[in-house]
Amino acid sequence: MDSRYLLFLSIVSIFSVATHAVSETESLLKFKKSLVIGKTNGLESWDDKKNPPCKWIGVLCHRASVWGLQLENLELSGSVDIDALMGLKSLRSISFMNNKLRGPFPEFKKLSALKSLYLSNNQFDVTIPKDAFDGMGWLKKLHLEHNKFSGEIPASIVRSPKLLDIRLDGNRFTGHIPEFTHKPLKLNLSNNALVGPIPKILSTMDQKLFEGNKGLCGKPLDTKCYSPYSISQEPMSNPKKKSSKFLYILAAVVAALAAILIILGVIIFLNRRRKKKQPLLSAEPGPTSLQMRSGFNESERGQGSYHSQNRAAKKMIHTTKLTFLRDDKENFELQDLLKASAEILGSGCFGGSYKTLLTNGSMMVVKRFKHMNNADIEEFQEHMKRLGRLNHENLLPIVAYYYKKEEKLFVCDFIEKGSLAAHLHGNISLGQPSLDWPTRLNIVKGVGRGLLYLHKNLPSLMAPHGHLKSSNVLLNEKFEPLLTDYGLIPIINEEKAQELMVAYKSPEYLEQSRVTKKTDVWGLGILILEILTGKFPESFPQVDKESEEDLASWVRSIFKGEWTEELFDQEMGKTSNCEAEIVKLLRVGLSCCEVDVEKRLDIREAVEKMEDLMKEREQGDEDFYSTYASEADGRSSRGVSCEGINLS
Ligand SMILES: *[C@@H]1O[C@H](CO)[C@@H](O)[C@H](O)[C@H]1NC(C)=O
Secondary structure: OOHHHHHHHHHHHHHOHHHHHHHHHHHHHHHHHHEEEOOOOOOOOOOOOOOOHHHOOOEEEEOOEEEEEEOOOOOEEEOOOHHHHOOOOOOOEEEOOOOOOOOOOOOHHHOOOOOEEEOOOOOOOOEOOOOOOOOOOOOOEEEOOOOOOEEEOOHHHHHOOOOOEEEOOOOEEEEOOOOOOOOOOEEEOOOOEEEEEOOHHHOOOOHHHHOOOOEEEOOOOOOOOOHHHOOOOOOOOOHHHHHHHHHHHHHHHHHHHHHHHHHHHHHHHHHHHHHHOOHHHHHOOOOOHHHHHHOOOHHHOOOOOHHHHHHHHHHHHOOOOOEEOOOOOOOOOHHHHHHOOEEEEEEOOOOEEEEEEOOOOOEEEEEEEOOEOOOOHHHHHHHHHHHHHOOOOOEOOEEEEEEOOOOEEEEEEOOOOOEHHHHHHHHHHHOOOOOOHHHHHHHHHHHHHHHHHHHHHOOOOOOOOOOOOHHHEEEOOOOOEEEOOOOOHHHEOHHHHHHHOHHHHOHHHHHHOOOOOOHHHHHHHHHHHHHHHOOOHHHOOOOOOOOOOOHHHHHHHHOOOOOOHHHOOHHHOOOOOOHHHHHHHHHHHHHHOOOOOOOOOOHHHHHHHHHHHHHHHHHHOHHHHHHHHHOOOOOOOOOOOOOOOOOO
């Protein structure tokens, strides 16, 4: 605000209190008209014949002009007439806490001198426009907690230079936390549906302020960010950020290499010790912690450099063997995996995974599993052989594994495009296009086929996949899906499995402690709903943790049998004329999520329904499909419409 204007304001307030008061009375009465007051006699005192406005309930004055409105616990609903409030030139503070206000977010930014705004405990259930707080240069306190606000946290909040006290807890905010330009003094983002990494500037704040957002990761929380949100996901994505990314990657490479060396070193070292009971080592007073961690003995002393550590670890690894499950792969050894660069891909539920480049040029992924059960080596090998025999275009094969009692490593091919979760929830923030509708349909169909294959070929398992979720669906260069982390239930520690695996989050397990042949179908259903709505299933229930709400019940609460704009992922791009198809797939998803297992589709039916949907597409528009299949990277362009598709 320019200083001449301020001067003008103060002159006005000194010399024209009388006229001011008149217009303020009018403004307040006009404002009252748009409100519906639920509480009897709530604003009875607002009557210019009985009292001057500064005596009215909830009107706070300073030098006879209104600087605050405190209308709390009045069961207010109706609309907030901002234009009327603009007549109150000295208004600095508004509180409408504990009322029943709802509807579109009022244009408070027109009141640009406002210093505090309290809207807590109302019933606002809208998305706040991105620019809702632009120009509010004086705003210090913003309390929006305990409403039902949805959508992303508006970016204009973080642009408000003076904002110190921000409460957004207990809403339904989704998406990433915007990058704050300054650290607020007070902040509360708990109990929303936020996802992704917590901005660095907030990383020293109390954990509690981020609680109840299942998708958040990074400091101060204990959950590390897994690959969909990790910075090393797509090193080429942004040329401007390339150099800093390069540093990150370099750091990650060094860290990963060191981590693998240390881990393997310790395992091997401890094992050797136990087996051979080498007198030299056991007679010693005990190695220092560094020696324990890095796994070498005194003979290595004196050098201590990275290279000597590297050599030492490699020497030991040399004696260990990977077991290969496939003949079509050139054999290599663990040390080959460690020779070149390694990059942390993320920390999954069961342990970290690392990407390494073999000397022959192929990229491999090493996955650590920390929470396996105590199956002995024969049982374990037997199960791995079964998994190794699986062969389907929608399954990511396990190339080799490494068995030690304490830890197992799986080796798989590296899949270029990363996980479906990254594409649905992560890439937008990196400025990359999301997946369009035909690609999404093709992905769910592939996932269905992969599942059906698992069900046919692992008939002895109740839930042959058991852990189907978008971060376990990888996309190859043609955006065809590849399932990973399947068939693990027999070898994972039962307690951990119940805590972590998707099958144990199904309604039948939660209600009746049972897993059935249709449990994977439920996982497929949730995946379908996720791909259509763009919502992260793990961020449900959204509001109170007691409620049993999951993504499926949320969809059911909104879906009224026809196309509903707000339900579907805006990132899907152009969907004109595809609505009927999309709604059909949504119905398939919901039938897969039937809580009553009897009514739920079985895997064959679900796949058939999706195949039918694909067939209709192909018949309806040959041209479209050929465009779709022949695009260089296998991905159809965004502009393709469903026009001409016959959806009888
Ligand atoms: C943050 O919000 C949660 C939930 O509304 C509440 O329980 C907690 O006390 C708040 N913490 C602070 C510091 O405001």
